[in-house]
Amino acid sequence: MGDVFAAGRTVTLGDSAEVDNSFMAFAQRVDVNGRVRNSARMFAQDITVRGHVERNVMAFGQNVVIDSRAW
DSSP states (O other): OOEEEEEEEEEETTEEEEEEEEEEEEEEEEOOOOOEEEEEEEEEEEEOSSESSOOEEEEEEEEEEEEEEEE
C-alpha cells in the first residue's frame, strides 16, 4: 500500500503489513510491527515500534518504546 494515515483509539500496523511510503497515526496507542519503507510519524499516548522503518521515526507520546527488534 502507498501512504497510510490512520486515527483511532488504537492503531496497529500488523506483522505482515508493508507500507510503501509514509505511515502517520494519531491515536491513544500505536503499535508498528510491520514494515514502513519511508518514514513513520506517530502522535499517541503509548507508542511501540517493533517493526522496520527504513527512514525516519518521529514519535510524540507519553511512553515511547523502540524495541530491540526494530530497525
